[in-house]
Amino acid sequence: MTLLRLAWRNVWRQRRRTLLLSLVVVYVTVAVLFMLGFLDGYGESLVESYAAYVEAPVVVAPRAFFEDPDLENGFKSPFQVDHPKVLAQSPRLSLPALLRSPYRSLGGTLLGVDPEGERALSRVPAKVVEGRWLSDPGEMVLGQRLAERLDVRVGERLLVETGKGALGLTVVGLVRSGVSNVDFYGAYAHLSDARALSGIWATHLALKVPKGQEERVARDLNGRLPPGLEARGVWDLMGPIRADYEANRLFFFPLLGLFLLLAALAVVSTAYVSVRERLREFAVAEALGLTPRRLAGQVALEAAFASGLGFLLGLLLGYALLWYTSTHDVFGPLMRLSVELLPEAGLAEHLYTALRPGYALFAFLVVLFSALLALLFPGRLLLRMEASRYLKEA
C-alpha cells in the first residue's frame, strides 16, 4: 500500500512528464479503439449487405453449383428444407444474361425470384424507389444505376437474352438500396421467366435465419441435407471481398501490436530517464530499508499509473468517438466513393463503426506492456544499482 502511494506521488511530482506520457497513451488507446471499431463495423456492414441484399443468410445448392455456377448444376426439381431456425425460404434462379436496350447492351446476371417469397427473405423489394416490385411474369426490376447505364425507364421493355432464348420484359420498378451490387448490377425477373430462359427449377434455395446464426444453421443443415447438396452461411458466400476483409484484419493486428509496443516503449524510455535522474533518491530509499526488488516494483507501478491515466482518458475519448461514428454516417462520403470505384464488391454506401466493451481489454495491453517493460529496463537499472556509491556522492 505504501509502495502504491509512493508511486502515485512520484507520478505527480513531474506533472509535465506525466502529462506527455499520458498523451501518448491517450493517442494509442483512441487509435486502437477506433481501428477495432472501424474494422468490425466494416465486417458487419459486409455481412449485412450480403445477407439482406446480395445473397441470403444461408444458401442451399447442389455442391456442383457452388464449384461451377453453371445452370446445368442447378436444381432440376423442387426442393425445400425443414429446419426450426429457418424463418423463410425461396428458390432463386441466377443466370447469365445479356440485357439490351435500344441504346446499349450489358452483360450481367439475371436473378429469377418468387416475388412474394423474396419479400420475406430480402430487403431489395422494400427498396424500390420508382415503380413497384415484381408481381407477374413478363416484368423485371432493375438496380437504379444499371437502369441509368442501359438508359431504360419504368414502363419500357428490355430485351433479356441468355444462351437458351430471349424475352422482352417490361421494367416495372427501379431499386436503390445503397448496396453497390444491387444498384449497379441488380436485375430481377419473375421466377417463371427465368425458368423459361433456362429450363431448370432453380439454381439455389435462399434461406432466412436469425441474425448471427447463419454459420451454425448452415453447419447443422449440412448434417441433414441429401447427398450432393450443401448449405453455406453468408460468410462463405461473400466472394473476394471476404478475402479483402480478412487480409485487412491480418494487417491490422500486427499494426495495432506495433502501436502498443511503441507507446509502451515511449512510456518506458521516459521512465528510464526519470530513474537515472533519481538514482541518488533510490539509493537513500534503499538505505532506509526498501529492497531493490520493491524499488523496481515502484518504478513499474509509476509507469503503470502514468499509462493508466492515459488509458482511462483514451477510453473516454475513444468510446465517445466510436459512439458518434456508430450513430452518425461519418464515413458515408468515403463509402460512396468506394462504391463508385468498386461497384462489384457488394459494399454498402453507409458504414457505422462497431462499439464493443472488449476493445478496452485490447487497449489495456498498453498499460500492461508499459509496466512489464518498466520492470525489465529501468527496474533492472535499480536492481544493479550500487547504493553505497550514490550515498557517498550525496
Add this chain to the structure above:
Amino acid sequence: MKKGLWFLFLLALALAQSPLEKLKAALDRLRGPAHEGVYLLRVERPGLEKVYRLKVYTDVERAHFRVLEPKGEAGLAYLSLGQDLYLYDPRLGRTLRLPPSARGERFLGSDLTYQDLMGRDLERLFEVSEAEGTLVLTPRPGAPTPYGKVEVYLKEGFLERVLYFDQRGQAVRELLLKGYQALSGGVLPREMELKDLLRPGYRTLVQILEVRAGPVPERCFTPLYLERGC
C-alpha cells in the same frame, strides 16, 4: 357490266397483299437468291475508318462469311445456320459456337448485327400494319426486341429504308438499301447503309463488289469448313 365489275373486284381482293405478306415478300427480295460474292464492309467512326473485304456464301437461309482483308483479321469466319451461329478464329485455331444472343451483337464491330445480315426478326417479332404506304411494325407482346416501333419503307415492293424507333418515339437506327440488281432467280441490293442516329459519325456501309448467283456447295454450311474454307 355488273358481272365484270364484280370479277375485277374479286380479282383485286385476291391479288391484294396484306401488310405482313408485303413485308415477307420484301424480305425475300432483300436476301437475294443463293449466291456467292465479295462484299466490302466499311465501318465509319468519327476520325476513324476500317474496311473489310468479305467472301460470302449464302443460300438465303444460311450464310458463311469469311474475312479476306485486312490481313490482321483474314481467316476469321462466321457461319449462320438458323438460330445457330459459329465463329472460327484463326488466332485461336478453334471454331466456337456462339449463344443465340450473339445474333444481336455487332458484326465485326460495325453497326450491323447478324440479324441485319441474315435474320427475319421483323416478321417474327412484330405485328405489321400499313399507314400511308409505309409498313408500321409494333412489337408483339413480350417480343424480345428493345425497339418500340419499326417503320419499313417500300418502293415497288423492294425494301428501301428501315427506321428503328426506341420506346420513346425517337428514331435510333436507319437502314438504307440501294441499287437492287437482278440476278438469276432473284434480286439483291448492291448497297446497304446503316446509320446510328444517336451517335453522329457512326455509319456502316456494305457494298457488293462481286456476285455470282447459283447454288452454293453444301459443304460451305458445315462448321468443319469454317476453318478450311469452302
